[in-house]
Amino acid sequence: MSISRFAFAAETASTPVDLLRQRYGSDQPASTAEWNTALEAILSHRSVRTYLSKPVPxxxxxxxxxxxxxxxxxxxxxxxxxxxxxxxxxxxxxxxxxxxxxxxxxxxxxxxxxxxxxxxxxxxxxxxxxxxxxxxxxxxxxxxxxxxxxxxxxxxxxxxxxxxxxxxxxxxxxxxxxxxxxxxxxxxxxxxxxxxxxVGTEVKPRLPQSLVLHREQYQAAPPEADLATYDDTMRPFQTGQGMAVPGWTSVVVSRIADAPALKxxxxxxxxxxxxxxxxx
Ligand SMILES: Cc1cc2nc3c(=O)[nH]c(=O)nc-3n(C[C@H](O)[C@H](O)[C@H](O)COP(=O)(O)O)c2cc1C
Known part of the structure; x- marks a missing residue:
């Protein structure tokens, strides 16, 4: 399922399945049979850039x-x-x-x-x-x-x-x-x-597990199609964030283009x- 099917703005996923889908923008092999509040907190992570002035106790x-x-x-x-x-x-x-x-x-x-x-x-x-x-x-x-x-x-x-x-x-x-x-x-x-x-802050989808999870030995040639799928997943997210950059791979290329890009x-x-x- 493509991420474009999900409304990003300020949506808070309510069930474990929703949280996993939100994390990837697609269905992944992760099961929600084992679940707890620690996993809920970790999978709900998103960076927050706008805060109330309320002090932290x-x-x-x-x-x-x-x-x-x-x-x-x-x-x-x-x-x-x-x-x-x-x-x-x-x-x-x-x-x-x-x-x-x-x-x-x-x-x-x-x-x-x-x-x-x-x-x-x-x-x-x-x-x-x-x-x-x-x-x-x-x-x-x-x-x-x-x-x-x-x-x-x-x-x-x-x-x-x-x-x-x-x-x-x-x-x-x-x-x-x-x-x-x-x-x-x-x-x-x-x-x-x-x-x-x-200010709604959305969960940013991550690479499919097929690209990061290796078994027994590193798999040198991960499925290329899954990278293209992730680009497709990220495009609507980036557009929702007001970013003009289409896809994830192009962001990677521009971020590490040369030494000065590291600021x-x-x-x-x-x-x-x-x-x-x-x-x-
Ligand atoms: C080491 C590190 C440095 C980061 N520096 C910045 C930063 O300077 N400014 C910023 O807005 N976000 C920064 N971030 C947040 C990342 O942009 C963010 O984690 C990433 O885009 C994934 O989004 P998410 O945290 O909402 O899942 C940083 C994250 C890490 C891990």
Missing amino acids: ESVLHLIVAAAQSAPTSSGLQAWSVVAVEAPNGGKSLPNSPPPIRRSSRHPLFLVWIADLSRLRKITTEQGKTGEGFDYLESFLLATLAAQNALVALESLGLGTCYIGGIRNHPAEVGELLGLPPEALAVFGMTVGYPDPA GRHVLLDVVRRMGFKVK
Whole structure:
């Protein structure tokens, strides 16, 4: 079934079957025989970009940090931190903020997720060790797992979120603004707030499972027709969002066309090394 059969605007799927259809814009082999509220929250995800000015309660902040800390963490290292930046009345989130933060400032809470080796480095340095084991890319993954746990927890409480990768366009400026120590990098921001019910936010369909689920070994030649079907699924969604780009594959091509298309993130590794990370 094509996604064009579904009304996107502000529609809230009510049954597990509806939620799955909405997620793919078509029927998929997933069964709803096993179902619970955790799955309902996860499958209902959509990024929210318009919020009410209602503040996020302090109790919620502590609860979702606990959810973030419950994420798995390699060797128990917990190499991440989060900076909570509040912008009362939906105003500017940070004084003198660089464009990526200011552009997304209409939200009650902005969480900045930090890949944080500084705490671990201090511990090892105090014991006379180099801490060379931190110098690997793996250290950057842990903030991601924590942030996504927090996102799921926030959405389960009826709050909306949106990752803001743009802060990586200006890692040094963001680091300075937030007073980050050496070897602490803002990996991404996350806007948080109560969704404005006047602005419908739709679930964005994902690739069919035939393109992402491999069995026993990677299938090098996925069914091409399924990619074309996904393009067909995305076209009405994109049009509904006011996007002129037809289909998903053309978005992919334009997003990764060349290094400048990354808007500064193509020099991220150099900048991160200048900030003190060794990254091997
Ligand atoms: C690491 C990361 C960075 C992102 N950065 C931005 C951003 O800077 N601005 C924005 O509007 N959305 C951003 N997003 C949200 C994506 O655009 C969104 O997740 C994607 O289009 C899928 O839509 P959905 O989250 O509603 O399912 C980001 C998402 C991720 C995971």
